[in-house]
Amino acid sequence: MWRSLNLISYELGLTGRADVVKFKRSDVGVKLPGKAGKWTPYPIEYKRGKPKPDERDEVQLCAQAICMEEMFGTEILEGALYYGEIRRRTVAQFTLELRAQVDAYTSEMHRLFEHGITPAPEYKSHCKSCSLVEICLPKQMKRFKTASNYLKIELL
Structure with a gap:
């Protein structure tokens, strides 16, 4: 398990930090120093509150996963959000629709930045x-x- 992993995606133009990344044994993951076999990154984001009515937390987590995919060269299909208020972890699937939202939000963010808005x-x-x-x-x-x-x- 890694904590506070610095993230970057040159394709999306994003940097950030993942709260926690667990590594699950996998047939198609990445090799880790000092560990036998292959491992798939599994991002976990900690939130103080409770699940939101929209997908903002899932979008954030998916953006982190996309950064890790680029960094590690492997596909990440899911991660988890832990909500402190309800003391529960929920699984987030990184669907094509969620990935499209990440792409749309980052494109809009860069457009606003380029125009000084x-x-x-x-x-x-x-x-x-x-x-x-x-x-x-x-x-x-x-x-x-x-x-x-x-x-x-x-x-x-």
Whole structure:
């Protein structure tokens, strides 16, 4: 098991970090130093809350798996999401549809970046428990409309 594995995908233009990667013995996996046989990476993402009504957590985990596929040169079909609030692990299948969502989101992210567009954050109830709320500032940014306006007013 590896913790805090740095990830990169040159194809998607993503970097990140996986919480935990377990390796399951497999006929078609990768060789690991000091381990006999072949092993398939199995990413596990830890979340404090509970499962979301949409697939945002699955998309994140699938993006991590795609990075690992590129890094290790092997296919990863599934991973797991562990939710602390309900103390349960759910399996996420990396379907073609989920992979297409990852591709669409990353393409849109790169388009926004290339055009210098910073999407405005939207304050929602889940923001209260988000570890990034002090960076994102969803309530404050609503007043300023753009990040550049915020910086001009707050830093002067």
